[in-house]
Amino acid sequence: MPRIIKTCCILLLGLFVFSCKVEHLTPPNEPMKNIAGSWGIIHATRNGTDLTSGFDFTKFRIVFTDSTYAIDSLLPFIVTTTGKWVFDDPQYPFNLIFTPADSSKSILAPFLFPVTGGVRNIVITFSPGCPANSYQYTLQKVN
Amino acid sequence: MKKTILPINKKSWSWIWKIAGTLIIIVIIACNLTISSVDQPLTAAGGSVVPITLNCSIMSNNPQTSALVVGILVPKIWNASSNTTVTFTADQTTGPQPMSLIPPNTPSPYGNGLSWQDDMMATIGHANNLIPEYEWIAFQSNQQYNYPITTTETVTVSIQIKVSTNNVLFNMAYVLAESGDGLHSTAYPPTASTSYYGTAFPSKPIRINGTGNLLDFVNPQLSVIVPGSSIDNDIITIPFNAKADSNALSAASQVYLCATGYTHGDSIKVCEQTSKTQLVSTGQGQWQTNMWPRGFFNLKAGQTLDSMEYYFTDVTGATKVGYAGGAAPFSFTFSCQ
Known part of the structure; x- marks a missing residue:
């Protein structure tokens, strides 16, 4: 009888030791930010003053593809002509970098990609005129 | 042994407590941050450094340690947050003490979520400037200091603003506060919130003789x-x-x-x-x-x-x-x- 108990104990100990496995945890992969589509302005400020209701922003559109952009009904903006764009970091972008087709110079604009009311927005800050005048546009995808 | 009964009834005790309580509060709230006077030029050249001095006094009956806060109302066109230096001297310090810009989104204590700058705008106002192109900038001492108890301490704040080259006529305004109580401390509820800060509105506007259209905030x-x-x-x-x-x-x-x-x-x-x-x-x-x-x-x-x-x-x-x-x-x- 003691022999059976001893054998069982050894088996249980073996089971206990060999049941442990090293778990290889892989951090979740942050998805690439996708902004492809047509975006319109839903909110605009100049030096912190709300301009949304006092100026007609409704016709402005910027259409992003995977690497290019096009502007319709131009308003004061970071760029004035079509061209290419990239993120400074596709997974964790802090800046949108525009390169107009008629220029080799890239223009960098601080970029936020918040979800407000369940809807993804793009918030960009730039100075199209005097450097002291800072504009912030909140863009939302237009169907 | 016969128990001695004090000749004070319940109603009298009530009055004694009320009077004592009021006296205690008066002692505690004897806290003052005052800007006694402002030395500010009437005119300055566009692009120059404008020197301004705030002559202040601070007194508190409640021991505390906190940083000194100074707010300045300026035209946005000066970009003053990048072009201003603020220091101060006080009885308890040796030499000018540096102050640093408070970043725009730093919440004001007891400020209901407002930043220091927004709280100053909401509480102190815009000094009757008519064109809404003004802003408060706020500075805080790099160190915290013990506030004097029962004695009044003299504080002299030195402000140097490099103004823009524009023609400007503007009503300046200043506020002196401390980082612990902000502008609306609720530490002593009967106390008026104005006890926690001092303001100054110079009687005459500052005229910057620069170039271009006159930006007249006053008339x-x-x-x-x-x-x-x-x-x-x-x-x-x-x-x-x-x-x-x-x-x-x-x-x-x-x-x-x-x-x-x-x-x-x-x-x-x-x-x-x-x-x-x-x-x-x-x-x-x-x-x-x-x-x-x-x-x-x-x-x-x-x-x-x-x-x-x-x-x-x-x-x-x-x-x-x-x-x-x-x-x-x-x-x-x-x-x-």
């Missing part, structure tokens, strides 16, 4: 374009204050803009009574329109505006109001200076 004017520094690719606000001066449109029910833009050697006139030029009423005789000059004057690529002249009309276009209510147009130069 009511028929029309001052905002932002004062802008070019044709900015969105500018053109206001019309129908009540500021005697003029032919003071009772008009509709006001329109008639403008001429000047490019290099050319001019473009837009003078029509349509939705494109119509100003929107913001109440009490105030009208305004926001304009993107490049779009308004339909400029071609490569074309830029140097200046603009404008006046206001009624719906017929026959009644016109220009500079000082007369026939001469208002003038605006597109410049970032």
Whole structure:
């Protein structure tokens, strides 16, 4: 009888030791930010003053593809002509970098990609005129 | 042994407590941050460094350690948050003590979520400046200090602002506070919140003799374009204050803009009574329109505006109001200076 108990104990100990496995945890992969589509302005400020209701922003559109952009009904903006764009970091972008087709110079604009009311927005800050005048546009995808 | 009964009834105790409590509160709230006087020049040259001194005193009966906070109301055009140095001396310090800019989103203590700057604007105001192109900038001492108990400490704040080159007339304002209580401490509820800060509004505005259009924040004017520094690719606000001066449109029910833009050697006139030029009423005789000059004057690529002249009309276009209510147009130069 003691022999059976001893054998069982050894088996249980073996089971206990060999049941442990090293778990290889892989951090979740942050998805690439996708902004492809047509975006319109839903909110605009100049030096912190709300301009949304006092100026007609409704016709402005910027259409992003995977690497290019096009502007319709131009308003004061970071760029004035079509061209290419990239993120400074596709997974964790802090800046949108525009390169107009008629220029080799890239223009960098601080970029936020918040979800407000369940809807993804793009918030960009730039100075199209005097450097002291800072504009912030909140863009939302237009169907 | 016979128990001795004090000859004080319940009602008397109630009164004793009320009086004692009031005395305790009076002792505790004897806290004062005061700006006694301001040494500020009446005029300064555009682009110069303007020296300002705040002569202050601080006293608190409640021991505490906190940082000194100074707020300054300035025109945005000065970009003063990047061009201002603030230091102070006090009885308890040796030599000038450095102060650093409080970042814009730093919450003000007891400020209901507002930043220091927004709290100053909401609580102290804008010193009757008429053009909404002003801002509060706030500085905080790099170290915390023990506040003097029962004695009054003299504090001298030295402010150096490098102003822009623009012509400006502006009402300055200052506030002195400390980082523990902010502007609305609730530590001692009966205490008025004004006990926790001191303000100063110099009786005369500061005049910066610079270049370009005078940005007059002080005197009511028929029309001052905002932002004062802008070019044709900015969105500018053109206001019309129908009540500021005697003029032919003071009772008009509709006001329109008639403008001429000047490019290099050319001019473009837009003078029509349509939705494109119509100003929107913001109440009490105030009208305004926001304009993107490049779009308004339909400029071609490569074309830029140097200046603009404008006046206001009624719906017929026959009644016109220009500079000082007369026939001469208002003038605006597109410049970032």
